[in-house]
Amino acid sequence: MSAPLGKACCRAHIAAMPEKRYTKSNLPEKTCEACGRPFAWRKKWERDWDNVKTCSERCKGDLRRKNRAG
């Protein structure tokens, strides 16, 4: 019996770090004024973010309609 012990018997300490893949965690968020859900900044809104009030084109239409009616 001459097994080579002590070489790779213990690497438990390596798996202690939690994974985190978010690199853009500081994106601004808004609440959709049409459906009330939160949505995050998107590239296509980068020049227009201040004017964005809805999460989607559909909601945009809904809001417009609502404002018109009200």
Ligand SMILES: [Zn+2]
């Ligand atoms: Zn919406």
